[in-house]
Amino acid sequence: MNKVELLAPAGGYETMVGAFNAGADAIYLGGSKFGARAYADNFDRDQVLDAVSYAHLHGKKIYMTVNTLVKEREFGELYDFMLPYAEKNLDGVIVQDLGVMRFIRDEFPGIELHASTQQTVTGVYGARLLKELGCCRVVPARELSLEEMKAIREKADIEVEAFIHGAMCYCYSGACLFSSMVGTRSGNRGRCAQPCRLPYTSDVFSSKSKEEQYPLSLKDMCTIDMIPELIEAGIDSFKIEGRMKKPEYAAGVTALYRKYIDLYYAEPDKKHEVSKDDMEMLKSLYLRTGISSGYYHKHNGKEMVTISSPAYNGTKEEVLNKVKEQYLGKELKIKCDIFCKLKLSEKAELIMNVNRDGEFISKTVVGNEVQAASKRPMDEESAKKQLERLGNTPFEAESIEITIDDNNTGKGIFMPVSELNELRRKLCEEMEEELLRGYGKSASYNKNNTYGNNEPDDKRACEVGVSGKDTDVHVLVHTKAQLEALKDILVKIKYGDITEGRANTVSRVYLESDLLLNSDILAILKATAFSKVEVIAALPYVTREESFDGSCDISFMADGFDGTIDGLLVRNLEQLGLLKGKDYKKKVILDYGVYTWNAEAASLLSELKRSDESSFVSEIAVPYELTIHEASETVRKVKAQTGFPVSYNVYGHVPMMISAGCIKKTLDKCSGFFHENHHEKMLLTDRMGNKMPVTTNCRNCYNIIWNANPTALFNKMDDLYDKRLFDHFRIDLTVEDKETALDILRVGICSGDKEHRRSLMQRNQNRFTTGHYKRGVE
Structure with missing residues (x-):
């Protein structure tokens, strides 16, 4: 059985390192452009390249979000933006725009394409279509039930990445124009102003609905007690939301999910209850008032909504300090075993062995011929002291075994400390290169940007028009x-x-x-x-x-x-x-x-x-x-x-929001026409007095919030x-x-x-x- 991937968010380099320390298998991050979290710290080009090297060295993966919709005039920037990451063997990109998807598929075929949740995939047919168009993974809409997720995995033959923790959008992702229509900040461009977290009143028949409430603000998702179900549904990647949150959040949440994922795989037949302390720790890490398991076992419900307040719980200083101490401010280390052979009249030999996820990797370096000692011979303790000095490298020795042999001369052996240190340095460098070498095989991209080079198309674009008829x-x-x-x-x-x-x-x-x-x-x-x-x-x-x-x-x-x-x-x-x-x-x-x-x-x-x-x-x-x-x-x-x-x-x-959540059900009760051809209309009023029509589609069980104007x-x-x-x-x-x-x-x-x-x-x-x-x- 392949183990599920634990995918953590990172808004900056420190967050990435902390999440890897806490047990993440992969990180998703945004670059300087084209990412759906424009207000996160994000990574500049060199930071992304360093992140990819760091991840690959430790057997981890980096996925980059290229998940905004891209305007025609911006498209020419995409090749130069992606090229250095393709050369560095970036593992994958998370994409919303179909044009971006086509471009990366054709220009950078060595990079995996993951369809973003912004593509609003709600079933098997959409997932199959995306696979046909070049994607190897899909992030379905968060509104899907566990059974629907399972069906996609089984019937579409495509990897499924699913959210397991963090903030929830009220609208189907990718279908929300609310922030865009009330201002200029589009969720499709990574700039959502979150009007769903503001208070509203409604004409829904309920005494409380005349008061200001938060009917569009969903509780945060927390599924740590559902890990066995999620794994057994065949989900390939567990995704934690939160690229705009602090390093303590990413590391702390990752560590707790890592713990219970590993417990499941160690004893899959045993029920592992989430401890009270662990649940309290999760609630202390930037969760909104109240949590829910999302849509995995319900289509909607008022219990999913923070009706009274969308505010976050307070964070406990001792929890943050504990996370910092355990996971932040330190580099991830690769466990290794070192063998040193110093035999008189033979060349000095150093061997490093690394076991990475069951793969045995060994590297050997050879130095100068070992000499007989004339004064003070080198002993095991002094040799070990030099070989332990791995502090500025990504390695940490679990064992060091040293063999010293003077061929029974009784004189002992001599090797300059500087030479032994140089051998150690060379061994670490060559092992780093070996660990990274496997990633070089997949690099595949067009060396020349073909976008914009189609002169006949460009010429036709200047001449095109509707001719021979009036616009109807x-x-x-x-x-x-x-x-x-x-x-x-x-x-x-x-x-x-x-x-x-x-x-x-x-x-x-x-x-x-x-x-x-x-x-x-x-x-x-x-x-x-x-x-x-x-x-x-x-x-x-x-x-x-x-x-x-x-x-x-x-x-x-x-x-x-x-x-x-x-x-x-x-x-x-x-x-x-x-x-x-x-x-x-x-x-x-x-x-x-x-x-x-x-x-x-x-x-x-x-x-x-x-x-x-x-x-x-x-x-x-x-x-x-x-x-x-x-x-x-x-x-x-x-x-x-x-x-x-x-x-x-x-x-x-304009339909500003399409939601599985039902405002009538949240503020009053369900109409009772579940999956029947029935529609109702109500009004949602914002703080400025704008009255937005809301209609229900009971047959397919969704709401539409329309622009007031x-x-x-x-x-x-x-x-x-x-x-x-x-x-x-x-x-x-x-x-x-x-x-x-x-x-x-x-x-x-x-x-x-x-x-x-x-x-x-x-x-x-x-x-x-x-x-x-x-x-x-x-």
Whole structure:
């Protein structure tokens, strides 16, 4: 049985050494760029290189986080950033951006690719897809149950790295835009401002919910008493959260998990209770008020939330001092045995043996010929005294065996102390080289940066545009009332009831897939108003395989409805992988959540093919967090390299959080419609008085927190048309009633009706936002 890897965080070099001293098998750290903890100390280039050498010398591993989304203009920096680490044989990178994943896979094939939890992998199909695209390890969403983790390991044949301790995000990682939309600090760029840790009030029916509470602040995870279960589930790597925490945290937490992991492997059939003292020590190391075992045995629950306060427990000075004394401020040492042979008239010989994880490594050095003593002979004690002097080396002698032989002359032997010291120094250097030599075999990378060298693509990117047709409009609806509003507008346009200005063609309607489970929706779609409109089913934001198998609904959408459905809007990698496995033949349109911040990401997606070798992906969407300048730059290159049609969102409440946690259940009680086609709406109010709509999806059991202010770019549409870059403009109707939907649709579809547009924008001047159109994220 391969032992599970214990993976600890390090925000700085001291933290790394302390965690290794405490028993970590590997460390994950961030470099000077592209890491999802921009405010941690992080490592500069030389520190990363030193860290890799240090780890490899001690039989450990270093994984670097390259786990932010990368803008098109930043991509040219990636090769030079990664090159020295590839040359040093960095063990792996943890990646969120699909473009970064493709780039490192192709340019640095010797470095392992680990899919970050920011990729929101929720099941077997997403994990299989990532393996197909080059990953050897996946960090699934923290929301998964232990059974779901186990299924990924068994069915996807990919390594699984799982969080076992530390802070928990309320939103599915990678799907959170909360910090980004209320400011400029994006969680996808490592700069989350943690609005989830702030107080809110709610209109949920409960007397307490009118008071300020912390319904989005999860307790910290602690699974030390679950170690046997986690190991037996087949998890390959246990990950401790905390790159922004102090060295005492990393070392102390690592030491305790190391203790109970080793106890399990020593006696797997014996139950090892976590001692009260050990649990108290964990609670003293920067844990929030209260702890939970996370989602491993529950889908959600108010017992997981720090409703009253998100504050950390106080830390005990004696605990910190104990950790410092045991693990910090000292270098990790390699245990060795040294043999010294000093025989008259033969060359002096030193041997060092190291047993590293069962691998026996030996190194021998030979010196000058041993002379007969003329005055004071060298004895074992004086020789041993010199050989013990290993203080500035990574070695520590467990035994030193010395053989002195003067061939029975009775004179003894002589060897200058300086020569013996030089032999010792040489032996240590050569053993270091031997221990590091194995890592040199895997170095593999392109010697020349190929990114940006494709001149035909660059030329096409400058020339690309939408030609031969006007940009049309797509509308997404969440409710029957919104669909009826769209039908009414289309009928009025058709029969000339709306004549002001130009009416754009509505060529597609997206229906939230739950809507299609209602039979009366199909009757509306058969109206003549929709006769020339594509119907696309928008899949759920989350697909899981728990007690309810969400993949069944996707299969139903893919195979049913007798031709009513023309394709699917795909919102995550799990859905993309599932449909790819089915060789789905209709349109596959990727929503903003399958991030294409750069052309490399689109190029990776273009590698996916159907059995007939046609492109599996049909279209992509511009992510919400790009400015119009960044979006234009990216779209030009995307079209040049892939030809994908691109849609651009001009209206909608941005989904800021998608969570397994349920605000209604936390502040009141569950609706009782578990896995039924049921939705509820509530409001969450922040300290500034902004009222954010919250909707439940009971069928797939998740919440969406929408931005309080919808993004509305109707005043920018003339400029957007002039760019001739975007194939489709998209209007997303989410929480709007029918009257509001009619108002929005009239302006969005009849863009030439400037008077109605002016009226709408004026009435909503304090409510509408332009989002990241100009502002962007850091």
